[in-house]
Every structure is written in structure tokens, then in C-alpha cells.
Amino acid sequence: MLRQALVLGVAVGAFGVSFGVLAVAAGLSWAMACAMSLLVFAGGSQFAAVAVVAGGGLPAAAVAAGLLLNARYVPFGMAVAPALRGGLMRRLVAAQLVIDESSALALAQRDDRDRERAFWLAGSAVFVCWNLGTLVGALAGSAIGDPAAWGLDAAFPAGFLALLAPLLTTPAARRAAAAGALLAVALTPLAPPGVPILVAAAGALAGRAGRTRDDEPAVVRT
């Protein structure tokens, strides 16, 4: 599990470097780029916010675009929360670590104990790598190339697919996955970024059938 967390961390770190490069190119100071990575810690929204500002948009528009993208962390957080133990402070730190990679590795585990461990391992690994990457990118600037040229943008869907596959053991889970993917793709050209994945989550809720809390097949389909 540690190795899986490190794989995710390294891939994210490469994108942290490119975020640092882009942020400085868009006129942010290196301190502001690093502060964003530490405090916001949600890559997609950071890229979006910087892109809005670089395109001449107002900071308020950048914030709105970023928050819309991050709305998916409400369902992600709800999905991992039952596995998280501890008091208020520990949960607040956990909340900051709710991101795609930590949620994905956690939710790929079978029981709450493993889910909690996976969440903290991946969350910490990604937090460290993302912030180190941002610092390196912000200081080194455009001397570093685009991670997409190295194929690193394919690392994320591939990694998430590997984490998704073991979950597809029941017909209900396969239906939810198919509905989620189809809704997300169908809505991408129609809705602002961030909305398709929210609707995909809602689709899972609407389409839930045949599973109870204990993953026993339900007799009656509602």
C-alpha cells in the first residue's frame, strides 16, 4: 500500500512542478504559488484559477472556477469519512488531504482499517510531493518541460482504473461505474468543468439499487 501511495505521489509531484512553472509564468510570485499548493491543495482547481487569471480574468472568477471544480470533494469526503477515526483536529487535517488520489486509494480497500491507512498514506505522500514539486517548478521556471510530453497525463486515468477494477465485483457497482463514466462524458461539452463529475456522483445515488450497507444483495430493488 505504501508503494501504491508513493506511485501516486510521484505522478502528482511531476504535475506540481508544472503548476509551479505555470503559476510563475502567469505572474504569481513563487511564494504565492507555494501558498496555493499548501493551503488550497487541490491541483485541478489551482491550474484552473491560474489559467483564468492568466487569461485576463478577475480573481473572483478564478476563485469561482476553482470552487466549482472542488465541489466533487463533498461526495469524495462523504465516501471516505466512515473510515476516518479521531477527534476534530485529526478530522480537519484529514479534510485537507481529501483529494482524488487519497480518496481513490482509500476507496479501493476492503475494510475501514485499510481504507483509513490508505487515505493517510496517499494523502501525505501526495501532499509532500505536490508541494515540493510546486516549489521546484516555481523556482526553476520554464527550464522544465511539459509533463504531458512524458505521457504523465495518462498516469492518472490508468492509476484510477487500476483502483476502480477491484470494486466492480457486484452488478450494482458495475452499473454505478458505467452510469458515472457515461454521465461525466456526456455532460462535459454541456456543463462548466466540475459539474459533470458532480452529476456523475448524483447519478450513482439515483441509480443505487441491489446493495445494502453490508454489500449484501438486496432482495427488493427500489
Place this chain on the structure above:
Amino acid sequence: MTWTAVAVLAAGTLALKAVGPLVTGRRLLSGSVAGAVAMLPPALLAALVALQTLGDGRALTVDARLPAVAVAALAVWKGASLLTVVVLATVTAALLRLAGLP
């Protein structure tokens, strides 16, 4: 970008991330809600896979990521580890881009 904007984005993002850990938490959910939340992981992960394979802002594009994810799917089916899957997809996409694919 202003410091105020960074602060608002950070506070707003933490509020969104905290709904699960701080509000819904470990509370036992009623049957129908629990059943729905149990379906969130496959739906969210599948949506992420689809969007990160085909999405490009508000457009859908087929580029080197799609064959790379197809190679990854084959590796997953063969029981490869996460590291192997990620490396295979990355190398596939990099080679295809080297060959001129977008």
C-alpha cells in the same frame, strides 16, 4: 491572482473537503442513504477515469491518453500492480507523442 483570492479559494476548498470528515462523519446512515453512498466509489472513480482519458476542458478529445489507458486496462485485467499499470500507460503515451500523436 491576489492573496485575498488565494485565501478565499483555500477556505472554500477546505469547507467543501470537510463536509464528509466533519459533518457526515462516521454516523450510521439510514439504509437508503448508506446504499447510495456505497455506490459513490465506483461511480466517482469511473467518472474520473473517463474525464481524465477524454476530457480537455469543456471538450472531449481522443489523443495519446486513450490508447495508453487501453494498455492500462489490459494490464489491470492481467492482474498487474498499480506501479506497472501506471508505468505502462505513461510509457505508451510518451511513445505515441514522440511518434507525433497529440
